Amino acid sequence: MTTYARIVATGSALPARVVTNADLEKVVDTSDEWIRTRTGIRERHVAAEGETTGDLAFRAGQQALKDAGVKASDLDMVVLGTTTPDIIFPATACLIQNRLGANGCMAFDVNAACSGFMYALGIANNFIRTGQVKRALVMGAETLTRMVDWEDRQTCVLFGDGAGAVVLEATDAPGILATCLHADGGYKDLLYNPVGVSVGFKDEKNHGVRINMKGREVFKIAVKTLDALVGETLTAAGMQETDVDWLIPHQANLRIIEATAKRLGISMERVIVTVDKHANTSSGSVPLALDTAVRSGKVRRGQNLLLEAFGGGLTWASAMIRY
Ligand code: UT7
Numbered sequence: 001m002t003t004y005a006r007i008v009a010t011g012s013a014l015p016a017r018v019v020t021n022a023d024l025e026k027v028v029d030t031s032d033e034w035i036r037t038r039t040g041i042r043e044r045h046v047a048a049e050g051e052t053t054g055d056l057a058f059r060a061g062q063q064a065l066k067d068a069g070v071k072a073s074d075l076d077m078v079v080l081g082t083t084t085p086d087i088i089f090p091a092t093a094c095l096i097q098n099r100l101g102a103n104g105c106m107a108f109d110v111n112a113a114c115s116g117f118m119y120a121l122g123i124a125n126n127f128i129r130t131g132q133v134k135r136a137l138v139m140g141a142e143t144l145t146r147m148v149d150w151e152d153r154q155t156c157v158l159f160g161d162g163a164g165a166v167v168l169e170a171t172d173a174p175g176i177l178a179t180c181l182h183a184d185g186g187y188k189d190l191l192y193n194p195v196g197v198s199v200g201f202k203d204e205k206n207h208g209v210r211i212n213m214k215g216r217e218v219f220k221i222a223v224k225t226l227d228a229l230v231g232e233t234l235t236a237a238g239m240q241e242t243d244v245d246w247l248i249p250h251q252a253n254l255r256i257i258e259a260t261a262k263r264l265g266i267s268m269e270r271v272i273v274t275v276d277k278h279a280n281t282s283s284g285s286v287p288l289a290l291d292t293a294v295r296s297g298k299v300r301r302g303q304n305l306l307l308e309a310f311g312g313g314l315t316w317a318s319a320m321i322r323y
């Protein structure tokens with residue numbers, strides 16, 4: 001009998017503070033009109049001083065565990081997709097594991113930039129399918145605004161903070177049907193933050209301790225790559241475009257999302273869009289969108305969900321899920 005990983009429940013968390021496009025007009029030379037028409041973003045949440053990625057992920061994870069009716073002590077795995085960990089080590093997943101009271105199970109972070117949650121989901125899925133893990137808490141969380149240059153209008157308008165989580169459980173009935181994970185480090189210079197541990201906590205090339213992005217190039221590659229990725233995911237799951245009930249995409253840019261929906265031949269009514277409210281929360285984006293869709297009643301049990309993400313690395317990853 002095949003073992004599947006099924007999503008038992010979801011959760012999410014956002015910082016209380018909302019920063020609108022109008023607020024940013026006062027900080028940099030931009031306009032609400034430019035941000036809305038180029039990206040679809042209207043506002044974003046920004047973490048308070050002292051509020052960390054781990055705090056947001058903890059809240060999202062707690063909510064998912066409560067709704068799943070799963071005790072933290074029953075978890076076999078805690079995994080967090082993030083590129084903005086609380087500290088260099090221990091992994092933020094270990095800090096969360098301890099706060100939840102899941103001590104003893106494996107806990108680790110996955111850094112795949114914006115694809116972090118999708119990578120974490122793919123890893124957890126394979127652990128469950130091989131029988132090594134029965135219950136996993138998979139989270140994606142970021143406080144990207146911590147490394148945003150608030151004087152750089154090309155990037156500061158794009159990002160927000162937030163977290164999402166899912167509880168996975170091993171079952172006999174289909175849950176996650178396929179996952180596809182990819183990266184091409186040849187594109188490392190298109191989207192990066194140059195500061196690091198091993199390079200000596202300094203920005204050697206003087207590119208700025210901040211998110212650096214060649215937006216237009218990333219945009220083009222994202223559209224092309226996601227086009228191929230959704231095709232690959234459908235094939236891996238043995239499905240057609242018409243089988244997809246909901247596309248739950250990475251929330252970076254509404255125009256990229258629309259291009260992927262067009263490729264699938266599905267109307268925007270069947271696409272979960274939260275980029276207007278959350279902006280780009282990197283690893284937080286897909287699980288936040290999923291939880292929002294579940295809580296709004298849009299996503300229902302038995303439906304087929306296509307999740308995908310794209311980000312620095314470059315990385316891209318997807319999952320086809322029977323919810
Ligand atoms: O999640 C990780 C993956 N990341 C992505 O998927 C992001 C992909 N890229 C994008 O979403 C888009 O490329 C951006 C939203 C970043 C930029 O949109 P664009 O349509 O590619 O604009 P652009 O970079 O080509 O810039 C167009 C113009 C430029 O002015 P000129 O050279 O035409 O005079 C920019 O200087 O818009 C200007 N501009 C701005 N104007 C007002 C750039 N940023 C701003 C701004 N406000 N915030």
